[in-house]
Structures are given as structure tokens and as C-alpha cells.
Ligand SMILES: Cc1cc2nc3c(=O)[nH]c(=O)nc-3n(C[C@H](O)[C@H](O)[C@H](O)COP(=O)(O)OP(=O)(O)OC[C@H]3O[C@@H](n4cnc5c(N)ncnc54)[C@H](O)[C@@H]3O)c2cc1C
């Protein structure tokens with residue numbers, strides 16, 4: 001059972017956690033965009049989580065969009081590992097935390113990722129309503145933060161205030177000095193009500209369920225995938241915004257002074273040359289084959305068994321960015337039609 | 339944790355060994371027990387500073403001094419740069435990576451089918467199997483005689499192995515056509531216990547189907563699948579075959595695994611894709 005505290009204001013919690021840590025929170029840019037921002041000392045702006053998942057998930061904060069792996073000085077190769085200060089991600093939604101838990105497994109042996117992860121305290125945020133386009137409840141997720149996927153969980157309570165749930169030892173230690181009072185016991189009932197509310201708002205999502213079944217049965221004919229492929233511009237929008245996508249490519253740079261730097265940069269399995277071999281053989285030569293692979297990776301049984309979860313958390317970002325309308329709903333609707 | 343930093347190795351020697359191919363003699367500066375345990379069919383990532391890393395198989399696995407060899411065909415940026423390097427140059431090494439050929443060949447009838455550069459990952463296996471297999475048969479196909487690689491090794495095998503060569507375009511009087519066309523003649527009434535195949539993917543798939551029809555169980559037909567590889571650690575995503583990453587689960591798969599992976603993933607070939615366009 002989680003420990004639950006009454007919290008007068010999330011801003012007080014945030015200021016407290018900022019002692020000895022860098023705090024990052026999503027902030028609006030005034031043009032409809034939201035970005036992770038390092039908060040300046042004494043930042044007192046009200047905590048206002050974005051109304052729907054912003055295009056940038058928590059992914060780039062751990063799996064950097066571009067980073068150095070090693071350097072060569074002419075005689076020796078030197079590993080480049082990031083030096084990370086303790087930090088807090090404040091107000092991460094359940095879907096993004098679920099994606100992070102997926103990445104934690106995938107990058108379990110990746111020191112670059114894990115260095116950032118080890119230094120980060122995660123403060124999750126329960127959604128009381130479904131965001132537009134969200135379908136977390138149809139893919140095994142929930143609008144409520146999974147207690148194994150965060151250190152602290154913030155939620156608005158039914159009395160116009162806030163409840164703080166303590167989900168890990170690190171979370172308990174981080175707030176010990178605040179000596180917060182216990183929360184009224186109705187918080188579990190309130191969480192149940194939130195879940196029911198979001199389920200009702202998201203509805204049955206029948207096309208998602210049917211699409212997953214079709215992918216798992218490998219029953220979608222090549223011509224359907226090829227027709228979907230015609231809509232894929234290979235722009236990498238979906239793979240960039242997807243919080244579980246993790247492919248990367250190498251990049252060689254010459255530094256000032258002559259040393260060579262080997263970096264990795266985000267890549268996309270939807271690019272034409274992603275699997276092209278030096279022999280010019282390309283096992284995924286058509287856009288349809290690549291689209292097929294992308295969705296198999298998200299919903300295929302073997303991957304779901306390996307990770308204990310789908311590689312799709314139902315955030316709906318791909319639906320928002322895809323210029324060809326083949327985000328999750330676009331694809332699932334088309335492959336589940338008889 | 340995965341170490342993505344290469345270890346240094348020295349380019350000790352190289353000689354021309356087939357069309358656009360060179361046989362490189364390399365030496366690890368600080369060989370480790372894992373290097374000495376490298377198995378035929380495994381591979382390593384070779385870093386040419388400034389040009390990136392690429393996967394290559396061992397022709398000869400590292401010895402106690404860290405010396406080993408690799409056969410490299412010139413295909414692009416990295417291999418081009420490698421061919422231009424001076425003897426003594428420092429290169430990077432990460433390995434051994436992936437899974438090699440099956441080990442349990444002792445006392446078995448083994449058939450090796452190689453095409454083009456696909457002979458490279460089989461060379462170490464051929465040398466091991468000649469000592470412990472009950473019977474070893476090798477067939478090697480190339481586009482034309484000039485494209486054949488590993489001349490020194492083949493000269494040796496020709497002397498004391500059941501070894502056949504064929505070329506798509508052969509010299510007059512020589513054997514011609516795909517290795518698959520010669521399998522019935524080579525095998526006669528016999529069914530091998532294990533088939534190991536490496537070459538262009540269409541050759542491997544045709545060989546596998548042929549052997550399957552002749553009664554070799556799919557689990558005893560082994561293929562070494564080439565996929566584009568960058569990390570060699572199951573992370574960059576490039577080498578996927580269905581739910582598998584060839585850099586860690588492969589590059590050798592038995593045919594049953596290959597069929598199961600592609601079926602479960604609903605993968606279809608480019609030929610099937612084009613038919614539907
Ligand atoms: C397990 C394994 C073992 C191997 N063993 C051997 C071996 O023993 N000997 C051997 O000769 N080869 C071997 N290969 C193949 C070898 O890895 C390639 O030949 C090598 O990577 C070529 O590198 P390159 O930089 O010279 O070519 P590149 O310049 O990288 O590529 C040549 C071609 O690849 C494609 N390509 C490369 N990068 C891109 C891109 N960014 N976008 C689109 N297309 C691109 C293009 O068609 C390009 O013309 C092996 C491969 C694998 C997977």
C-alpha cells in the first residue's frame with residue numbers, strides 16, 4: 001500500500017525537491033508547444049501540466065538525441081560517458097512513465113542511458129481525464145501512474161487540493177523533511193473513479209484491439225501494408241515523438257585539434273536505407289515493409305512477452321505528427337477493416 | 339554494461355585475395371580470454387577511425403598473441419579507407435560478437451555451402467570440421483573465377499577435402515551454375531546431418547529449401563544472415579529479423595528459427611511487396 005500525504009501545493013514540493021537537484025518541468029512556449037525546462041532557483045510559477053502529451057516525451061532526457069560514444073586521439077580510443085548531476089523530472093504522465101519503464105529494460109546495459117536514469121527522481125502525475133486522442137486504457141496502460149514506475153505521484157484530489165503518493169524509498173527520503181500530513185483515506189476511491197472516468201472517455205477503441213489481434217496473428221496481407229506504405233513519407237516524425245522508439249545510427253566527427261569523435265544519433269526504421277546492406281541488398285526495401293515492421297515492433301507478441309508490455313503506451317503522438325495519417329489510429333483502423 | 343569503446347589493434351599485413359578483396363592480418367594489442375574463445379561464425383566490429391565501424395567475420399580466430407585474419411571486400415566508405423591504410427596503422431576492435439556456427443559437429447556428416455565472400459565465416463569451421471566431422475563436403479560458388487576469395491585456403495582444401503567449386507560464369511570445361519544445381523550430384527543418396535550455408539540471401543534460402551526437400555530437418559540447416567549492423571549489442575535496431583536482432587541472436591540461425599521468426603512477424607519479401615504494387 002502506498003503512503004499518501006496531503007499536499008498544500010505542488011510548488012512547495014517542487015521547491016523542496018530543488019534543494020540539491022536540478023528540476024525539469026514541462027513549460028508552454030506560448031505558441032502551442034511544450035518543452036522540458038530547467039527551472040531557475042526560486043522559480044515559483046504554478047505547476048500546470050500540459051493538457052495532452054507534448055510532442056517531446058521524457059525520452060530525450062535519458063536517450064540523448066545525439067551523444068558521443070568514444071574519441072580517438074590517433075593512438076587510443078577513449079570512452080565518453082556523461083557526468084550527470086542529480087535531478088528531478090516534475091509532473092510526468094503515466095503513459096510517459098510507462099514508456100520510460102520500457103526503455104529502462106531496453107537500455108538496461110547501456111551506461112549512457114543508465115547514468116542519467118540513476119540520477120533522476122521521477123515525480124509522476126495522475127491524469128483525471130483522458131487527453132484528446134489518448135488511448136492508454138486500450139493498450140494495457142492507465143491514466144494513473146504505476147507505482148513501480150515513479151518515485152512520487154502527484155494527484156489533484158476531490159477537495160480542490162493535492163495528494164502525494166510515495167512510491168519508492170528514494171521518494172520517501174526526498175520528502176521526509178517536509179513532514180507532510182497523512183491524506184484522507186478516500187484517495188484510493190478517487191483513483192478508481194479517475195480510471196473509470198478515463199476509460200469511459202476513451203471508449204472501447206475497437207480498432208486498436210482488432211489491429212493488435214491482426215498484427216499478432218500475422219494476418220494482414222502485404223497489399224494492405226504496401227497501401228499504408230504509400231502514405232509514409234519516411235519523415236521520422238513518428239519515431240522521433242514515440243516515447244519507446246530507440247533506434248540510432250553512428251556519426252563520425254572530427255573535433256578541433258584533430259581527434260575523432262564517434263557519436264550516436266537518433267535514427268528511424270522508416271528511412272529507406274535503414275537496413276540497406278553494403279551489398280545493396282535491403283530486407284526492408286519498400287515503405288510497406290518498414291511500416292509493417294514498425295507496428296510489429298510495437299504490438300508483436302514476442303516483443304510484448306520480452307518487455308511485459310506493448311511498445312505503444314497510447315499517447316497518440318504519432319497520430320498528431322504523421323503527415324500521411326498513419327499514426328496508431330490511422331494504421332489500426334485500416335488493418336482491422338475486413 | 340555494454341562497452342561501446344573499441345580496443346586498439348594493429349594492421350600487420352594485407353594481401354589481395356580475390357576481386358576487390360584483401361585478406362587482412364590483424365593483431366589485438368591486449369588480447370583477452372574472450373578473444374581467444376572466439377568461435378567460427380562469430381564476428382567483430384572493426385573501427386577505421388574517421389570512417390566508422392563495420393562488422394566482419396574472423397577467417398582465423400585470434401591466437402594467444404592476438405593475431406587473427408579477416409577477408410574484406412571493398413564495398414564503400416569504410417572498406418575503401420581500410421584498403422588505403424599503411425601497415426602498422428591503429429584500428430579499433432569490439433568482439434567477439436554474435437553466435438557462431440553450431441559446435442556439435444563431431445562425428446557428423448557436414449555439408450558446407452558457400453557463395454562469394456560467404457566463404458570467410460566458414461573458413462574456420464571448415465578447418466575445425468575436417469578434423470572432427472565424420473564426413474565433410476564443401477561446395478563454393480562465385481560469380482566468376484576472379485571473384486573467388488581465400489585462394490590460399492582453397493588451395494589447401496583442394497588437396498585433401500571433398501571440395502567442389504562452381505562459377506556462374508565459368509572457364510571452359512569448368513563446373514558452372516549455382517551451388518544448388520550441384521547438390522544432388524554431391525550428395526548422391528546421402529542426407530547430411532548438418533548443412534552450413536553462407537552467401538547471398540537468395541542462395542542461402544534456395545539451398546535451405548533444397549536440403550529440406552532432400553530430407554534434412556530445418557533445425558539442422560544453418561544460415562549466416564547478413565544484416566546492416568552498427569552497435570553489435572542489440573540496441574541500434576538496424577539488424578532486426580522479426581523480433582530478433584542478428585547481432586546478438588545471430589548471425590547464424592537454423593532454418594526453422596528463420597522461418598518461425600519471419601512467420602510470427604508476418605514479414606514478407608520485397609518480391610511479394612512489388613507484386614502487390
Ligand atoms: C555479421 C556480418 C559479418 C560480415 N563479414 C564480412 C566479411 O567477413 N567480409 C566482408 O567483406 N564483409 C563482411 N560483412 C559485410 C560488411 O560489414 C560490409 O561490407 C561493410 O559494412 C561495408 O562497409 P563500408 O563502409 O565499406 O560500406 P558503406 O559505405 O557503409 O556501404 C556501402 C553501401 O551500403 C549502403 N549504405 C551504407 N550506409 C548507408 C546509409 N547511411 N544509407 C543508405 N545506404 C547506406 C549503400 O548501399 C552503400 O553504397 C559482414 C556483415 C555482417 C553483418
Ligand code: FES
Pocket residue numbers: 566567568569570571572573574575576577578583584585586
Ligand atoms: S547491430 Fe545494432 S541492434 Fe544489431
